[in-house]
Amino acid sequence: MGETEGKKDEADYKRLQTFPLVRHSDMPEEMRVETMELCVTACEKFSNNNESAAKMIKETMDKKFGSSWHVVIGEGFGFEITHEVKNLLYLYFGGTLAVCVWKCS
Amino acid sequence: MPPKQPRWQSINISRGTRKRDEDSGTEVGEGTDEWTQSKATVRPPDQLELTDAELKEEFTRILTANNPHAPQNIVRYSFKEGTYKLIGFVDQLAVHFSQVGNLVPKDSDEGRRQHYRDELVAGSQESVKVMLSDTENFEEDEEPKEAETEAESQTDVPVTGVAENVMEEELMTPKQPKERKLTNKFNFSERASQTFNNPLRDRECQMEPPPRTNFSATANQWEIYDAYVEELEKQEKTKEKEKAKTPVAKKMGKTAMRKLTSMESQSDDITKVSQAAKIVERMVNQNTYDDVAQDFKYYEDAADEYRDQEGTLLPLWKFQNDKAKRLAVTALCWNPKYKDLFAVGHGSYDFMKQSRGMLLLYSMKNPSFPEYVFSSDSGIMCLDMHVDHPYLVVVGHYDGNVAIYNLKKPHSQPSFRSSAKSGKHTDPVWQVKWQKDDMDNNLNFFSVSSDGRIVSWTLVKSELVHTDVIKLKVEGSTTEVPEGLQLYTVGCGTAFDFHKEIDYMFLVGTEEGKIYKCSKSYSSQFLDTYDAHNMAVDAVTWNPYHTKVFMSCSSDWTKR
Numbered sequence: 001m002g003e004t005e006g007k008k009d010e011a012d013y014k015r016l017q018t019f020p021l022v023r024h025s026d027m028p029e030e031m032r033v034e035t036m037e038l039c040v041t042a043c044e045k046f047s048n049n050n051e052s053a054a055k056m057i058k059e060t061m062d063k064k065f066g067s068s069w070h071v072v073i074g075e076g077f078g079f080e081i082t083h084e085v086k087n088l089l090y091l092y093f094g095g096t097l098a099v100c101v102w103k104c105s
Numbered sequence: 106m107p108p109k110q111p112r113w114q115s116i117n118i119s120r121g122t123r124k125r126d127e128d129s130g131t132e133v134g135e136g137t138d139e140w141t142q143s144k145a146t147v148r149p150p151d152q153l154e155l156t157d158a159e160l161k162e163e164f165t166r167i168l169t170a171n172n173p174h175a176p177q178n179i180v181r182y183s184f185k186e187g188t189y190k191l192i193g194f195v196d197q198l199a200v201h202f203s204q205v206g207n208l209v210p211k212d213s214d215e216g217r218r219q220h221y222r223d224e225l226v227a228g229s230q231e232s233v234k235v236m237l238s239d240t241e242n243f244e245e246d247e248e249p250k251e252a253e254t255e256a257e258s259q260t261d262v263p264v265t266g267v268a269e270n271v272m273e274e275e276l277m278t279p280k281q282p283k284e285r286k287l288t289n290k291f292n293f294s295e296r297a298s299q300t301f302n303n304p305l306r307d308r309e310c311q312m313e314p315p316p317r318t319n320f321s322a323t324a325n326q327w328e329i330y331d332a333y334v335e336e337l338e339k340q341e342k343t344k345e346k347e348k349a350k351t352p353v354a355k356k357m358g359k360t361a362m363r364k365l366t367s368m369e370s371q372s373d374d375i376t377k378v379s380q381a382a383k384i385v386e387r388m389v390n391q392n393t394y395d396d397v398a399q400d401f402k403y404y405e406d407a408a409d410e411y412r413d414q415e416g417t418l419l420p421l422w423k424f425q426n427d428k429a430k431r432l433a434v435t436a437l438c439w440n441p442k443y444k445d446l447f448a449v450g451h452g453s454y455d456f457m458k459q460s461r462g463m464l465l466l467y468s469m470k471n472p473s474f475p476e477y478v479f480s481s482d483s484g485i486m487c488l489d490m491h492v493d494h495p496y497l498v499v500v501g502h503y504d505g506n507v508a509i510y511n512l513k514k515p516h517s518q519p520s521f522r523s524s525a526k527s528g529k530h531t532d533p534v535w536q537v538k539w540q541k542d543d544m545d546n547n548l549n550f551f552s553v554s555s556d557g558r559i560v561s562w563t564l565v566k567s568e569l570v571h572t573d574v575i576k577l578k579v580e581g582s583t584t585e586v587p588e589g590l591q592l593y594t595v596g597c598g599t600a601f602d603f604h605k606e607i608d609y610m611f612l613v614g615t616e617e618g619k620i621y622k623c624s625k626s627y628s629s630q631f632l633d634t635y636d637a638h639n640m641a642v643d644a645v646t647w648n649p650y651h652t653k654v655f656m657s658c659s660s661d662w663t664k665r
Contacts, residue, residue, distance in 0.1 A: 023322070075326060083319075090320070
């Protein structure tokens, strides 16, 4: 009984957790939305290859907002970064991925 | 080889002529035919006249191409055979003369190319470069004279050297365009001017780096999960709330709106209400103090009939304020324009117990509460209201400061205030008095203090500018110190008054009981000194009607 419920919950969770969940961001509103959308597209496009997703995000961000962006995508990692103020976005996506995008030249 | 050639040739030629001579001789010997006459031998003018014997002499010397100086018995050691061996072949070449020239053989590719180029470029400079090979030289016996002379002129040049030089020259020359002006190779200088180069200078500037911060976090599956679950719960809650709200929201919104409007109107009306409240307060006061007012106007004491020339005094109004409790009234001043308004200065005469001070303005129309309240850190000792600007009150403080309060301004701070920097008094200010505006229409007032100074203060824009008018000195009381030093004890001014008609003249009362007549223009000395009192002069006033009379009162309980 409990198990089935748990499974159901998990399925629900998987189904529901497709939206990006911003954990931390000091970007301006417009930039944040844009970056968020970019992260979503990249992660959906390369759903089984985090590296190419990160590459895509990095290159697009470099083009859009100037050079030296850094992107980390993974399921579990820890980090301590120095970033330029107003240029950091840390979000969860798809229930399993964490994406950290920041700029520092 | 070439050096031998002239010998060869000359010999050949001489032989040739000899043969011809012989031939012609035989012909002449036969010479019956007419046409043979014309065949007379042509001799060169410088031909040697030789006798037959000489001509027929046999030359046994044979010219060979061998070099007579070349060694003929060179022996070299042959390692192969282990013995010395005679070397048969000896180099017969002897160089007598050599010249390096830039000749190009006509037949060579280079020569042909150059020739072609020369044809293209019309009028190109004449430089014929011809080279004849060895074999040509040998076979040229029967060739025309021209070629022979050319050959002769060039045969003394070693062929191989020439060829090499030619090659070198050709490598250098053909690349340069012919049109180019020939330059003096030895002393050539390109004409150009050099201008002074501005010195280079380094300029550096460093920008502040963009602000950075640190951020650190860890991402784990469970953390992501928790975050999402939390977010979901939040979303659900908000949904529920929205659902719950929707029916009630309309009513709530309306009431809220009403409340808001009422609140706004209240806050807005407070100022308006204050005006009305003031009036109402005054009305109430009028009612309560009606008898007092009546008394004030029509008071008739029945007892007066029995006393001649003397009225009775009855306290009518009693003004009090809780805040000003325990503070002595030190100064009073009626407002010159609004007759019902007067200012009260609170402070303390007890110099041991100096505390705060208060400036209250009461109106006769409202005895219960002051119209204006100003509080200060130091006790107020005196005050004065301006005649033309009734809203300006000047106040003298116990600590020596003077301050001007503007009744128009709502805040309780003085508009202007002297400070230690701007020459405040060092002792309590005993009297302040507004003066007529000066030449520049600046407001100004005088103050007198126990420190012996009388100071004129001028309001310039937003500052108080002070000028010492006079320093009171106690005449005759200078104590002779043995060293001859004169010590002036400073007189303590306590009161002063200006002459009503003569602007510059004023009286100063001092603590010593003397009254000085002074002038604004003489700051060093007094016009007159009156030994008026035994003790401190508390006040001095000119008679407003009789201009030459003044009155003073003193702590010695006398008035004069």
